[in-house]
Amino acid sequence: MDIYRKNNLDCSRITTRNYSTSFSLGVRMLSPKYREGIYSIYGFVRYADEIVDTFFDQDQKTIFEEFRQETHKAIERGFSINPIIDSFQRAVHKYGIDRDLIDAFLLSMEMDLYNHEYSPELLKTYIYGSAEVVGLMCLRVFYYDDPEKYDALVAPARKLGEAFQKVNFLRDARDDFAEKGRVYFKDIDFSNFSEMTKKQLEAEIELDFQEAMKGLRQLKKQVRFGVYLAYTYYLSLLKKIKNARPEDILKKRYRVSNTQKSYLLVNAYLKNALNLL
Numbered sequence: 302m303d304i305y306r307k308n309n310l311d312c313s314r315i316t317t318r319n320y321s322t323s324f325s326l327g328v329r330m331l332s333p334k335y336r337e338g339i340y341s342i343y344g345f346v347r348y349a350d351e352i353v354d355t356f357f358d359q360d361q362k363t364i365f366e367e368f369r370q371e372t373h374k375a376i377e378r379g380f381s382i383n384p385i386i387d388s389f390q391r392a393v394h395k396y397g398i399d400r401d402l403i404d405a406f407l408l409s410m411e412m413d414l415y416n417h418e419y420s421p422e423l424l425k426t427y428i429y430g431s432a433e434v435v436g437l438m439c440l441r442v443f444y445y446d447d448p449e450k451y452d453a454l455v456a457p458a459r460k461l462g463e464a465f466q467k468v469n470f471l472r473d474a475r476d477d478f479a480e481k482g483r484v485y486f487k488d489i490d491f492s493n494f495s496e497m498t499k500k501q502l503e504a505e506i507e508l509d510f511q512e513a514m515k516g517l518r519q520l521k522k523q524v525r526f527g528v529y530l531a532y533t534y535y536l537s538l539l540k541k542i543k544n545a546r547p548e549d550i551l552k553k554r555y556r557v558s559n560t561q562k563s564y565l566l567v568n569a570y571l572k573n574a575l576n577l578l
Contacts, residue, residue, distance in 0.1 A: 306391065309384035310337060313344030316385065320347050323562065327531040332523035338392045338442035345372075345389035346406065346435055353413040354481075362414055369407050376400070396445040398438050405430040406438075418484045427485070432466035433459040443524045457516020461532065464509035468535050471502065471542050475551045494547040503543050510536055518578050526573045533565045 317340050318325040328339050352365050368386075375381035375390040392398060409430025412423070419427060436458040444451040470477070470485045477483040478491045486502065510532070517528055534557055541555045557565070572578055 306387075309388040309391075310340065312384040313340040313388040316340075316344040316347055323534045323557070324531060326562075326566070327527045327534075330527035330530055335442055335524055338396050339439055341388040341392035342398075342435065342438050342442070344385045348385050349407065349410045353410050365411060365414060369411075372403065372407070376403075392442070396442045398441050402434040402437055402441075405434045413483070417482050419486075424485060428463055428466050429459070432462035432469075434462070436462035436465075443521065454516045454519060457513050457519075460509045461513035461517070461528075464506055464513055465531075465535050467502070467506045467509065468539050468542070471506075471550060472538060472555050475554060478551065491551055494550055496547050499547045499550070503539065506539060510539075514578070525578075526570065529573055529578060530566060530569045533569045534562065537561065537565060 317328060321343075324343065328336050328343075331339065349365075349368060352361060352368055356364065371381060371383055371386055372389070375383070375386045376393055379390065379394060381387040381390060393400075393403070407430075409427045412427055412430075416423065416427075437455065440451055440454055440458045444454070474491050477485065484491070513532070517525065517532060520528055537557050538555060541557070542550070545555065
């Protein structure tokens with residue numbers, strides 16, 4: 302059984318590294334005792350997202366429902382033959398991840414199978430489930446033994462997830478809008494995206510980052526650097542988007558170069574070590 306569990310965790314770890322070099326680097330900056338839980342969470346959310354965003358030639362609704370049912374069964378049984386789900390259910394039990402967070406996440410993923418335009422209320426629900434609760438799952442891993450600290454950091458953790466998701470919306474506008482027909486921002490036509498509208502969205506995201514930083518500064522040292530590194534990557538990505546012309550948002554997917562990532566890594570390390578956040 303130990304070999305089985307290790308193999309399943311390895312699957313989650315490999316999934317994290319294959320899909321996101323930036324996030325996996327951030328995880329490696331965490332104290333080792335927290336990495337297992339974060340890998341397990343990322344593998345789970347990545348596979349759920351993959352179902353709704355990739356397999357368009359399959360019966361996505363049926364596949365997703367099977368994924369949801371297997372997740373619930375695995376949590377009840379404490380076991381799954383699916384390595385990603387098994388790794389996740391272990392994290393759920395070990396760190397006391399709330400079931401309502403899991404259900405909110407799965408609901409948001411399911412929304413992408415049925416919705417192409419999001420009202421402000423639907424968008425709020427979607428962002429909460431697709432991003433904010435993922436941050437809360439990670440926060441539970443960090444503070445599973447300190448519920449008071451967890452409660453104190455819930456609001457800024459949600460803001461961090463919200464900021465990341467909104468940056469993703471702008472970064473992935475070409476794929477979401479042009480290829481999948483999804484419009485996450487109500488009354489925004491990306492085919493006629495104005496400079497004023499773009500600046501309004503960017504200002505909103507910057508406020509989310511500012512609120513998130515208030516909580517980031519309070520994180521324990523064992524995890525603060527890893528979270529701050531992810532924060533700086535996304536903030537740098539937002540700056541790239543801010544410097545882009547509105548008409549270019551649908552022409553390319555913006556990313557942080559490896560050279561810039563290396564610079565951000567060193568800079569984040571120094572700021573964190575010197576308590577200059």
